[in-house]
Amino acid sequence: MTDMSETGDRIIAPVPRITIQAFCETPDVAAVIESTIGDRRMQKAQVKVQMGGANAAVEAYRGAPTPNVIVIEMGNGKVSPLTHLDRLAEVCDAGTKVVLIGHVNDVLLYREFIRRGVSEYLIAPIDAVGTIAAISELFSEPGAEPLGRTVAVVGAKGGAGASTIAHNLSWSIARDFGTSTVIADLDVAFGTASLNFNQDPPQGIAEAVFAPERIDANFVDRLLSKCTDNLSLLAAPATLDRTTDFSETAFDSVIEILRASVPCIVLDVPHLWSAWSRRMLIGADEIVVVAAPELASLRNARNLFDLLRQARPNDRQARLVLNQVGMPKRPEIGAAEFIKALEVPGAAVVPFDPGLFGTAANNGQMLAEIQAGGRATEIIADLAAAVTGRAEAKRARSTLFDPILARLGRRKAS
Known part of the structure; x- marks a missing residue:
């Protein structure tokens, strides 16, 4: 679980040649993810941002393959985030990594997300550098030496x-x-x-x-x-x-x-x-x-x-x-x-x-x-x-x- 308010002075590896699709609920989160597109570490990645949150993601992939990374913002709606996640799992291809952006710092909820296969859970408000770092780390080898x-x-x-x-x-x-x-x-x-x-x-x-x-x-x-x-x-x-x-x-x-x-x-x-x-x-x-x-x-x-x-x-x-x-x-x-x-x-x-x-x-x-x-x-x-x-x-x-x-x-x- 990553708090985006503290990104630190770190060296972030360039994101590989992947496709990323984000489904946001708030304009602030959408704007931050849009801002990552011009970053030097995202040169190889293809990023698409749209609104609608988890519901839009489920509908989008009912008849289409999922990208390498799906980023979904989950707000405080009436439907449980776990219910949204279970619905997404039904249409998500094997190998796709899921990054959730939430507005609640809840350790128990985080554990449930990880148990269901979520790759990362970011807590809003997010920033561009922290978001890029989170995506980059998804493709780093476990135990790999940090980049020079x-x-x-x-x-x-x-x-x-x-x-x-x-x-x-x-x-x-x-x-x-x-x-x-x-x-x-x-x-x-x-x-x-x-x-x-x-x-x-x-x-x-x-x-x-x-x-x-x-x-x-x-x-x-x-x-x-x-x-x-x-x-x-x-x-x-x-x-x-x-x-x-x-x-x-x-x-x-x-x-x-x-x-x-x-x-x-x-x-x-x-x-x-x-x-x-x-x-x-x-x-x-x-x-x-x-x-x-x-x-x-x-x-x-x-x-x-x-x-x-x-x-x-x-x-x-x-x-x-x-x-x-x-x-x-x-x-x-x-x-x-x-x-x-x-x-x-x-x-x-x-x-x-x-x-x-x-x-x-x-x-x-x-x-x-x-x-x-x-x-x-x-x-x-x-x-x-x-x-x-x-x-x-x-x-x-x-x-x-x-x-x-x-x-x-x-x-x-x-």
């Missing part, structure tokens, strides 16, 4: 430093939290992850993308190169012998295998706009947009945030990292102005530090290996805590952006 979290990092503009942020983020997640992590470099032609981690793997992500028929868990595992005890790299070959105009689903199989075997996958998404890169962003559990404090980055970041808000209505908003802030002699858009224009609740601001970043890049090291207690290192560590769903790490000292956020808060209050 995907974190997509993309630059609002070329040269904003998104790859550097992605690589250091993955390193921080693996080191600070002891979490097995994979950094996947999706820039097949020009990726820099192997350079930044001082690796020269003979194979990488290209082998999987160009030979999809060979992809399985063992094959993907052979493509990974170990960077630290908890961090592995799925490198890009960075060669130009083949073009990279991939199909929209080119990376799906690789990501699915990684999610089944690793708790965290950081996707270094190149700054380009194609069907597959859009899919990688929209399908990620967390998104980090890296921008520089200048006009082109602001315009592109606004476009990205607008699209992601529309495409991911039930997800947490993308996070902003404002990078290379404070470059001498460069006119910049102020951090407060930048964040206000994007209407994001907060951001990480990474100060311009060419000595630190240049030394790390040339040595094939991470920022924390060069300057363990530096401001940039602390900001990355806080970002790692945020995107992995952990509580924000306590900062030893305030960051460059704290006074700006405080001023913004005072302005809103006034």
